[in-house]
Amino acid sequence: MSSRPPYSPNFISDPSYVRILDTTLRDGEQAPGAAMTADQKLSIARPFFDLSVNIIAEGVGTLMQGHAPVIGAVARSNKRDIDAAWEAVKGALRPRLSTFIATSEIHMKHKLRMGREEVVARAVEMVAYARSLGCQDVTFAAEDAVRSVYLVNISLEYFL
DSSP, rough: OOOOOOOTBOOOOOOTOOOOOOOOOTTTOOOTTTTHHHHHHHHHHHHHHHTTTTTETTTSSOHHHHHHHHTEEEESSSHHHHHHHHHTTTTSSEEHHHHHHHHSHIIIIIIIIOOHHHHHHHOOOOOOOOHHOOSSSSEEEEETGGGGGGGSSOOOOGOO
């Protein structure tokens, strides 16, 4: 096993190195009746750390064996959710905020009741807001991206 390259948000110096993101602690709770306590989440997260998963949940985000994993929280693109996510991860050595918004025509129309320009503006605003909280590692995801053809044409400079 090769050594980990130095950590830098959104950059990997070794092109053969792969960062692994595990969403069990978020997505695993989305089924009805699947809520977990904080202790249960930690019992799930610790083995992921042992397996060298790079991005996991709060509670194991301290330096262990010379490495601190990224502690990520996912939030919808609104300030209340981003604030709650930041509160959950800001104590980690390497916190990350990931914000998302639906970008497909069907979701924008029926779920968000927003137009394309409004969605793009919200995405840009919420990435900037997440950074304004002091988080240096902010990512954005387009929900239902497979059906989001227009988003490909948006310049990434909005998010930098």
